[in-house]
Amino acid sequence: xxxxxxxxxxxxxxxxxxxxxxxxxxxxxxxxxxxxxxxxxxxxxxxxxxxxxxxxxxxxxxxxxxxxxxxxxxxxxxxxxxxxxxxxxxxxxxxxxxxxxxxxxxxxxxxxx
Numbered sequence: 001x002x003x004x005x006x007x008x009x010x011x012x013x014x015x016x017x018x019x020x021x022x023x024x025x026x027x028x029x030x031x032x033x034x035x036x037x038x039x040x041x042x043x044x045x046x047x048x049x050x051x052x053x054x055x056x057x058x059x060x061x062x063x064x065x066x067x068x069x070x071x072x073x074x075x076x077x078x079x080x081x082x083x084x085x086x087x088x089x090x091x092x093x094x095x096x097x098x099x100x101x102x103x104x105x106x107x108x109x110x111x112x113x
Contacts, residue, residue: 012086012099015059020094023059026085065090068097072108075100 015023064078065088078087079102089098 011101013055014088014096014099015055016096021063021065021088021090021096023056023061024063024086024088025055025059028085029058029060063088065094066100067092072105075105079105 011027013025014021015025064082064084066074066078068089068091070089075087078084085101087100088096089100091097
């Protein structure tokens with residue numbers, strides 16, 4: 001998981017079980033479960049073991065999500081009411097179809113139209 005975050009621009013991973021959204025793992029969740037020494041020679045065995053944790057051990061369970069037909073104002077309300085940095089977007093059968101971050105919203109609002 002750490003390698004995936006390190007090698008991509010992703011900051012969130014959706015955890016899916018049987019095709020439905022099950023949880024979310026952020027790069028911060030992974031960081032909280034490890035230490036700042038993890039990529040150095042100072043890393044302890046305990047810290048290295050933390051990297052072998054399973055997704056369900058560090059993910060946010062029952063994440064806040066929106067339906068794909070929701071409006072941007074709904075997403076802004078969700079961000080304002082919760083301390084989250086992304087909102088999974090799901091279809092009517094709770095299958096993930098995307099992910100929305102506050103950054104995407106601010107970039108879109110800042111575009112010259």
